[in-house]
Amino acid sequence: MMKNGTNTEDGLLLKALGLGDMKAFDVIFNKYFQKMKRFLCGFLDSEEEAEDLSQDIFVKLWQNRTVLKDVDNLNAYLYRVAKNTVYSYFERTLKIETSIDLLSDTPTTESLEEILFANELEELIDLTVEQMPTQRKAIFIMSRKEGVKNHEIADRLNISVRTVETHISAALNDIRKVLSLLLLFF
Template sequence: MTINSMDEKLLLQQIAEGSEKAFAVLVEQKWNNIYWQAITYVKSSSQAQDIVQDVFLKVWQKRKDLPQVERFDSYLFIMARNHIISALRKKTVLPLSDDALEVEEKNYLPDRALSQKTLAELIARAVDLLPQQQRTAYLLSRDQGLSHEEIASNMKVSKEAVKKHICRALNFLRSYISVHSEITTILSMFYIIMS
C-alpha cells in the first residue's frame, strides 16, 4: 500500500498519538528512499542502514511534532541529510562543511531521489561485473572502510596489489557509469514522464 497525501496526514497523526502500527507502515514506505540517499554518500550498506535506523528513531522521538509538518518527504530528506553529514564528519579527518550536502527544502525534488537510487543501482551492477580480486578489494575499502594494509592482510596480497586492484576497480566503475549514465538518464526521464 502506498501513502497518498490525505493518508499521510492521518498516518502522521496516528504516529503522533503513539501508534506503532502506523509507524511500521511509514517505515516500510520510506525506508528505501532514505537508504539510497545514504548509500550514495557513505558507500557502505551497513552504515547506510544505521543512518536509516537513526533517522526513524529520531522521527519516533519527535512524533508529537509530526502533525505540524507540511511536507513530510522534504522533512525526512533533510533529517537524513543531517545524519549523513554527521556520518561523513566522523569518517573524514578534515571537517565537512554543511555546504557539502546542503539542500534546502524547496530544492528537493522526487526525481533527485530517483536519480540517486538509479546511480546506486548502476554502481551496484558495475561492482558485480568487477573481477573477483578487484571487487573484494573495492568492497573491503568502501563498505568496510578498511585501510590498504588491512585489505592486504585480509586478501593475503601486497599493499601494492591492493592499490592496483582498487585503482583498476575505480577506473572501471567510472567508465561503466559514464557509458551507462546516458541510458539511465533517458530511462529516468521516461519513468518521470510516464508516472
C-alpha cells in the first residue's frame, strides 16, 4: 500500500499517467470504467447516458493527469469525479439548486468529514428521490420527510394503505440500491 489507501499498482499507474503514459491510462480505464458505469446507472434511467458520463470521467482524468501525483486514493478520486459528474448532469437536466449550510462552530477534522459524508449521502438520497415516479416520490416525501402516517397518506391520495406501503417499500429499495452502489467505493 502507498499513502492513505492507494495500492502500489494504482500508485505506479498514477505516476505513469501523470507523465502522459497512454498505456497507464488504458489500464486504469479498463480497471475502473465498468465500475463507474455501474455506479452512474444507479442514478440514471439510461445505460447509454451512464456510459457517456463514464467516458466523460475518463476524459477529465486524462485532462487532469499532471496533478494526479497528489491523489492519495485513485478509487476515491474517481468516485469524487463520478459524484460531481452526476451532480452536474442533474443540475443541467433538472435545474437542481444546491445550497450549502455554513457551519456555526469549527468542527474537528473527523467530525467535519462525518458531516460532509452525511451531507453527500443526503444529497445522493435526494437525487434518488427526485428520480422516482411522481406518486412514489410524493408518498415517500410525505412519509419520511413530513412524518405523515400511512393511513393519512392513503386518505389524502384516495388510495389504499397497502398501496402506500408498497410505494414506500419500493422507494426504500431504490435508495438501498444507490447506497449499495456507493459502498462499492469504500
